[in-house]
Amino acid sequence: MYRNDAGAHGGSYAPPEVADRAGGPDIDSVSAMCRALGDPTRMRIYRFLLSCSCPVELGADGSVRPLDGPTVGEVCCTVAGVERITSTLSFHLRRLREAGLIAMERRGRRIACSVIPSAAQQLAGFFADANRSSAAKGEQTMTDGSPSKTDQDVHDAVRQRYGRAASAVLGRVDGAAGCCSGLDGDGQPANADPITRDLYSSDEAASVPTAALAASLGCGNPTALASLQPGQTVLDLGSGGGVDVLLSARRVGPTGFAYGLDMTDEMLDLAERNRAEAGVDNVRFLKGRIEDIPLPDGSVDVIISNCVINLSADKDAVLREAFRVLRPGGRFAVSDVVWRRPIPEAIRGNVELWAGCVAGALLEGDYRDRLLRTGFAGVSIEPTRVYTREDAEAAVESACGSGGCCGGMAEELDGALMSAFIRAVKPAA
Template structure:
């Protein structure tokens, strides 16, 4: 099994276990990391949804949230739009999106984990929403036609893929010309110790697989997007790092101080050009894309 398939299998197993924890009434933590008690405070997943949003979805959808942001609050969804959530888990962002786009719009959720899909279907039933559909599949192979979606959202999932370039090309393909890419993800600022990069558990915890700020933007542009930018929404401290490194062994725990402020949650936004071809684009290298377009003010260290 190659490294990409290995990551995918571990992700599937860990998220399946997360769905089972929710079914027992437990809260999940750190983007698929080991479960936490209901009263635990996780530095990545906590306090992402306000009271009005939490009240509008089934409790199990909230408990199943493994995200690092709130893309539905930042994506400026409009009535009548079609939205796709990549890696939709228990469905919280799909359900919130469906309410935002209204009866004239539609929200798809895509997930590869049977247990999460079953949980999402139950949450859809409890919500009473009709403009929702959950699809089984991988974010590297989106089961929707070209030019079929107005907005793509995702919440701390793209970093889990071993083939992020493929994910971004697929997102570009299914978006309509002028469509919007609006995802929350973990982003790295600066160098990260190789010990963290090697850890499979940390990959499933949204850390080891995270891209650097500049690399993320370069890959988004290489997929064909324009107006790419990252807005930092939360910065993780050394103390936070100790929390999510706590069960990874003494060698890795000692690295906490070295990652102080280097991991952040960011809102990544970009647009598919209005005149983009409906054909699949040939991937450009990240270097070519980076040379073709500069960062937005305030990004890339400017």
């Protein structure tokens, strides 16, 4: 099934076929991979190699060679810490290699190992398809959260919440209350939520329409941190009322371009009004889901996003899509809410708290692992605001209303949640 023209350890391997004749993943390949993984020790070895995200060289013939990666000895030390497998390691590695899951390359007296990215993608694709078809039968549980909720529950709650938020600002724009009613005396959003308040400098605030600032629901200021350069193409995932797209458009200048992507019609209407009021031409708002970005491969220099990825029920899909649309060397520069400690169970399955940017947030290490698994390099997660017990309670109350859904959790929440700036790079080809 896979070309394997190597000797016992060295050499390169052709990756598995991408799809079978019916258009889905190649069932024979996936089945062979699953058989090879049907052993806890091999699963541990494979998981360890996945977490290394080591670079590989792809030959013109589709062959894969590890450029770096742990040696067999290092795999053994790491995995044998969990289970003593020294004597059987070669056998397990051979099974993984024969199934097309990993490649091994002799370097002098050492042998480096790495996962074969296309095989990992094929496995992931198979299970993503299975998940989608069970969703179609109404059996889906949430990809990234509570088993009692579906991705659709979350999607609906998020869309409704942000549709209402946009309508409130549009109402103010159109209505007697005037367009500044969402702002305080300093021209900042009059917003009691500790996550979204005071994010922009007064200079930035003065440079965008008041309705864009009033609709700001982010948790950071990604354009200020993303080092945007004139001429670049930027994409904002979940652009809301458009504040970060308009700020980006200024930074990339007339030779650059800024896209905003959002799924909520009311937000897109508001963003388009703000664009027209700002009088900028190098901006376009797209309707769509961040899990399925409507832009071609390699078409974006920098992806920004402000407090949105935590809202997705399928974050791996978002990261895969971000990776796909970035050009090699392109940057991921995102503000998001992140848990610093494991999320309390009482919060995890709460849809209001998910839509309020709390329950869907990832644990810091999980965020990093997912980015690395997707293929990103240079991952860093820098705290920009750590929330005190009072802040976290206010954020929970703003999502659920007073009376709340998390009474008695003050201690657990103190310092557990932060806003962070997350950087990563798509490796240059």
